[in-house]
Amino acid sequence: MMRRRTTLLTSCTALALALGATACGGGPVAAGGGDKALSGQTVTVAGVWSGAEQKNFQKVLDAFTAKTGAKTQFVSTGDNVSTVVGSKIEGGDAPDVVMVPQVGVLQQFAKKGWLKPLSPTARQTITADYAPVWQNYGSVGGTLYGLYFKAAHKSTVWYSPDALAQAGIKPPKTYDEMLKDGHTISDSGLAAFAVGGEDGWTLTDWFENVYLSQAGPQKYDALAAHKLKWTDPSVVRALTTLGKLFKDKQLVAGGQKEALNTDFPGSVEKVFGPKPEAGMVYEGDFVAGVAHDQFGRTIGKDADFFPFPAVDGGPAPVVSGGDAAVVLKDGKNVTAGMKLLEYLATPEAAAVWAKAGGFLSPNRKLDLAAYADDVTRATATSLVGAGDSVRFDMSDQAPAAFGGTKGAGEWKLLQDFLRDPSDPKATAAQLESAAAKAYGN
Template sequence: MGSSVPLGKSRIDEGVQFVKLSKALKWGSAVAVAVALTTACGTSSSNGGNTSNSSGSSAKKVEIFSWWTGAGEADGLQALIKLFQNQNPDIQVQNSAVAGGAGTNAKQVLATRMNANNPPDTFQVHAGAELMSWVDAGKMQPLNDLYQQEGWNDKFPKQLIDMVSKDGQIYGVPVDIHRGNVLWYNKKIFDQYHLTPPKTFDDFFKDADVLKAHGVTPLALGDKDTWEATMLWEDVLLGTIGADKYDQLWQGKLSFDDPGVKQSLETFKKMLQYVNSDHASLVWQDASQLVANGKAAMNVMGDWAKGYFTTDLHLKPNVDFGWVTTPGTDSDFMVISDTFGLPKGAPHQDGAIAFLKVLGSQAGQDAFNPLKGSIPARLDADTSKYDVYSQSAIADFKKDSLTPSLAHGSAANPGFLDAVNQAMQVFVSNGDINSFITQLKSAADQNPLS
């Protein structure tokens, strides 16, 4: 999610070098930063990237910018590139993937390039506010003609198209879908103590008390990167106030003083009493591994965790681990979608459009998503290509209410999210609800929600 977030421990792909940028850098700010991006994933070539034909002409090429370098997602990207090259053998592919930080490093490099008017031909960005920040900056071209030409307007859910649109103009092609509101649990532990996966917060705390009494950590958390705690809270928030109010909050139509927001923070604060004591030193994979190893019983994480369980840890769904939606969100789908668009000034626009066509195609989405562990954004996927979890997610995606993720850049602008993550780090330490709400209001004043 990131997802968007890499499946398994991120591996630094051979040939990728970058300068680690300061965390103080505002995402999207026009700050001149010296970034060394000498080559991308795979075999290097004289033009500084991985190409389909290193000896061919550079006149017909496409530079693809992403953070897909981890296990699963890198394989999915290579499957897309292979499909693209089969259809476009005369176009070179420069794979400018940047590793590390669950996309943080890539976003910083991208911000530097975009603000220097040196955009890649197309780039990975989350649907929603993160994409719209580039639209509002006047950096993106609309894709309505492409959607019409490819017949996509009825192939994606309307709610999803709305997330990549503004004022009737479409700016992104969604390639995958991850679900953010999933509670994963160790089936053997739940069977051992005769527990039922929680549907409500009361159910959660009843299970947690039983587990704690038997010396099992009820809820695994790894929030070293901060966004993990924000993600846990946004799921609690959705389960507390419901989808309509949740959407109103990010549209600036509901105050952070709303009693439901305070109630969600009270529940979240109580949940933190049941997490592992070393959570601040762990990342999300570590927390998932605690559940896999039976050292913890539950973990709330996006469904990239499924890919980690099955691909990295070789666990079997419905045998070693199970899943339910987070408490109170049974009919909601917290959607996290990677999209690609067409930047203004893209040096190889024809190549970018050709790649976008592959991304939005049924063949492209069914080549990519089974390897990444996500589900397709299209509604006409070949479900036989997907495992039991993904098939259930595909079914829910078609019927549930889609809600944007704050933690992954879809619900609110990057400036607001940055402020929330900083405030969350303090809240997890001191539990001061009133102070956190005040900081939420201040963040919204400084970074207005639309």
């Protein structure tokens, strides 16, 4: 789930940005004004972040304070953003701004009438500086409510350069090549992939990348909105493709049983830890943070990535996720909250966290040349350069009961499929049943 994927995990990310010319233009920021016009006011911000991520976001909030004079207070919600924010609204203690980690939750908030439409200043900045796809994901019913401040690139396969070199292979260009290379890695003494199946969200990410490349963006969008049933042949085909990987004991470290007992950090450890068991691990750009911070790997030298490869002749997928800033109508300081959102829309605000590390921005005005290393630049180039071909994480667009609940819905059913991938049609039928109940259709 994005709640975990870009919150708990990206906090470790060691990818860093240098401050580029675009980010530090020297003039006052339109949103902040630089005139301390908000002195004496306080903006309350709620979000899932904790630990290093919360500290880095606080640097952004401190920069806002330096420009406007407004004080800020951050409240960590944990994973259950919707429940916590709803309770605060009912209790008369609504935050001014919420950093929402799911499209589905943003849509839920908007439909409940909780959100303030973005100001003309914010809309103008977002229209100019963000690809339309990010505007669409921040909109409900044609009204723009959310600014995607922080993004994740979730179509990256991370590998040990030593493992690939030992096997005599180079990063593959297609999914079939990746599986073939995986057998070559296995022959050299390591399993091909570490799979973190204990965390069901990792399996949804696997499915989404295969499905987007194989079925195409139109069907991806239809399935994400449940306008296409999960019993569609395209879903069965993607599950069949994924099942070939899951059931191949040469490809999955420890086989299916061990994969189901391995969480996401554990899957990274199996590749980049002190006793490697696999040559590759699929997940988002946040893998780099775990590899660097927990296992001391130098990104670009001891750990590198290649784009998730094209499946069956389709285009290479670019699946993303992110955290959107929204302003609540019931906040105590809605005006100052909107000024914060206007500031977050600027490349200067993005640069503050970017310099601290563990951050990717969908803001096109944050010059790609400002990225401090080749790996970060490649990740950002792929994400921003994909433009409107980017697709937001499908499970994060779904109702939480289907796409984001441990032990239920898509998470559980894909774990069951990892355990026994012998009947893709049956799994597709179970997914459709769960989806129909969660979507109410």
